[in-house]
Amino acid sequence: MTAKFSTKHEHCPENNLESALEYALQRVRVVLVGTTHGGNIGASARALKTMGLSRLILVQPKAKLDAEAFSMASNALDVMDNMQRFDDLDAALMGCHWVIGASARLRDRPHELMSTRQMAEYARRNWLMNPQLPQAEIALVFGREHSGLSNVELGRCHAHMMIPANPVYSSLNLAQAVQIACYELRQALLGDTPLPSLESPPPATHDALENLLQHWQTTLHELEFLDPQHPRHMMQKLRSLLQRAQITPNEVDILRGMLTAVQRKIRNTGHNHDA
Numbered sequence: 608m609t610a611k612f613s614t615k616h617e618h619c620p621e622n623n624l625e626s627a628l629e630y631a632l633q634r635v636r637v638v639l640v641g642t643t644h645g646g647n648i649g650a651s652a653r654a655l656k657t658m659g660l661s662r663l664i665l666v667q668p669k670a671k672l673d674a675e676a677f678s679m680a681s682n683a684l685d686v687m688d689n690m691q692r693f694d695d696l697d698a699a700l701m702g703c704h705w706v707i708g709a710s711a712r713l714r715d716r717p718h719e720l721m722s723t724r725q726m727a728e729y730a731r732r733n734w735l736m737n738p739q740l741p742q743a744e745i746a747l748v749f750g751r752e753h754s755g756l757s758n759v760e761l762g763r764c765h766a767h768m769m770i771p772a773n774p775v776y777s778s779l780n781l782a783q784a785v786q787i788a789c790y791e792l793r794q795a796l797l798g799d800t801p802l803p804s805l806e807s808p809p810p811a812t813h814d815a816l817e818n819l820l821q822h823w824q825t826t827l828h829e830l831e832f833l834d835p836q837h838p839r840h841m842m843q844k845l846r847s848l849l850q851r852a853q854i855t856p857n858e859v860d861i862l863r864g865m866l867t868a869v870q871r872k873i874r875n876t877g878h879n880h881d882a
């Protein structure tokens with residue numbers, strides 16, 4: 608079978624973080640070997656998509672892509688549509704520079720064992736963000752629900768990764784293991800990038816606050832709450848409160864609308880101290 612995915616080697620962006628991340632993640636394939644539950648395939652597709660990956664490969668799947676698979680995939684149907692199948696692992700790994708096998712059990716090659724976090728950092732530094740190797744491709748290989756990866760399959764991997772789980776019960780559900788590995792990769796590639804912030808409106812201007820305070824003061828006089836002869840420090844305290852709260856122009860309008868309603872009521876019921 609020929610490779611269906613093309614990574615856009617011709618543009619390797621260096622400046623724009625979003626496209627650098629996308630370009631790095633395009634060069635990661637997630638390979639599921641001998642999967643027996645369709646739901647795990649769908650849930651894995653969703654796990655990839657939520658972390659920005661898109662290349663899911665099945666090797667000798669035992670599961671059907673049934674209703675459960677599609678239901679677990681939710682909105683990751685594009686990942687399901689682009690999924691590839693191979694009859695053997697070597698074919699699925701063609702063109703890969705680094706292959707890491709996920710295993711819940713310690714095998715006999717401890718020097719090549721990494722945590723998922725170490726795997727992600729290693730992959731970032733050596734393969735996915737290495738300016739010397741801008742086209743490097745890597746694969747994360749996951750085993751069967753009941754028996755994991757065989758020793759022969761693990762032998763195909765340059766290194767093994769383990770999710771450092773509870774040592775007395777360390778075997779995660781397949782799709783959850785996929786999720787954690789993809790999550791760690793994304794975090795390693797993102798580094799310290801801050802979360803996208805929501806556009807917040809600029810706070811009200813100095814003059815809008817002063818007009819609000821003036822309105823507030825007049826209303827408090829009308830309410831006879833504030834003695835105009837002895838205002839004490841009340842207005843300065845209210846000013847500090849407003850400055851601290853960084854209220855928006857819309858919030859100024861709401862407060863002024865309330866003050867106007869209070870004034871209307873006072874004037875209608877004849878409690879205006881000026882009357």
Ligand code: SAH
Pocket residue numbers: 708709710711712748749750751752753754755756768769770771772777778779780781784
């Ligand atoms: N019973 C199997 C585990 C199967 S879980 C065994 O003992 O090997 C299915 C797959 O999820 C595993 O083959 C592995 O690829 C992945 N997985 C589950 N838990 C993991 C863990 N703690 N660390 C790394 N991979 C794990």
